[in-house]
Amino acid sequence: MSTPLITLYPSFYSRFACKAGDCVHSCCVQDWEIDIDDDTAALYQSMDGPLGEEIRQSMRKxxxxxYWDMKDGKCPFLNKQGLCRIVLEKGEGALCDICAMHPRFFVCAGNFELAGTGLCCEKTVELLLEEKGPLVFVTDYPEEKASLASLLHALGYKADKKNLIFSPSISTICYEQLLSHYEKTEPINAAWTTSLLHMKTHVQKAADRVHQLLEEIPSSHLTRIYQYILYRGLEKAETYGLPAVMAYARESVDFILLATAFYGDFPEQVRLWSEQIEYDTENVDWLLSLLSGQ
Incomplete structure (x- = not known):
């Protein structure tokens, strides 16, 4: 008999709610290809009324x-207030799986299902940085809580607690190597490529800027971002090894700090990093293979 999975959630998970029309970076205007699952496609094929007809006209196969036929990079059902007309008229149950689940994730590591919401969502970043101290995870049973250290122990990994605290790598050599890694990832858009080139061209000035940032950004914020990236990456630890996943998480926060030094707005740089790297599994795998020597 197989052991049932234990689902873990970050402590802020229950407070997550889509910002809808208040979201600056709505996932409905990202020019993504949004697939429609078979069950929802069947629902849409049978939906009556003007909305049903409009939905069918916006579906492509x-x-x-x-999948949805996006209009100028936007979902055709996003109204002027930034709200979904399908939800307004038919309820959340009429959404396709991707729209209903995003930015939630559920990944497996050992006997655990690791749940959370992606850092590409500005609400996730806000919630993550609202709390102080290290990450705490809860289960479906409210009285059960776990730290990242206890989770790693339960998964059979040995990790010194000091390695769960973020410590920045600040040097021109480190930043040049970091940018060379990121230059080889698949860019999400031309703006990302331009941003990397600008940082690479002016990298000699980066160290002083980062030192100044470290006086402004609480170290607990950096550690929480580091731990959260590591948490989500644990599904890859069996393939690439825990040291590679930890190095990937550490390098990710170093990059976020570097980008903040150039462009400001630390929470936004967290979100942009996730959108570019974390939400492209090929980019994640490439970086992990590089760090693991595979």
Missing amino acids: NEETY
Whole structure:
């Protein structure tokens, strides 16, 4: 008999709610290809009324699945207030799986299902930085809580607690190597490529800027971001090894700090990093393979 999975959630998970029309970086205007799962596609095919007809006119199909025909990079059902007309008229149950779940994630590591919400969502970053101290995880049973250290222990990994505290790498050599790694990732858009080139060209000035940032950004914020990236990356530890996943998380926060030194707005740089790196599994795997020597 297989052991049932224990689902862990970050302590802020229960407070997550989409900002909808108040979101500056709505996932409905990102020009992503949004697939429509088969069950929801069938629902849409049978939906009556003007909305049903409009939905069918906005659906396209390739060899594998239906998807939305985005209009100028925007979902055709986003109204002027930034709200979803499908939800307003039919309820959240009428959303396709991707729209209903995003930015939530559920990944497996050992006998644990690690749940959370992605850092590409500005609300996630806000909630993560609202709390102080190290990350705490809860289960479906409110009285049960776990730290990242106890989770690693339960997974059979040995990790010194000092390695769970973020410590920045501040030097021109480190930043040049970091940028060379990120230059080889697949860019999400031209702006990302331009940003990397600008940082690379002016990297000699970066160290002083980062030192100044470290006086402004609480160290607890940096550690929480580091631990959260590590937490989500634990599904990759069996393939690449825990040291590579920890190095990936540490390098990620170093990059976020570097980007903040150039462009400001630390929470936004967290979100941009996630959008570019964390939400492209090929980028994550490439960086992990590089750090693991595979």
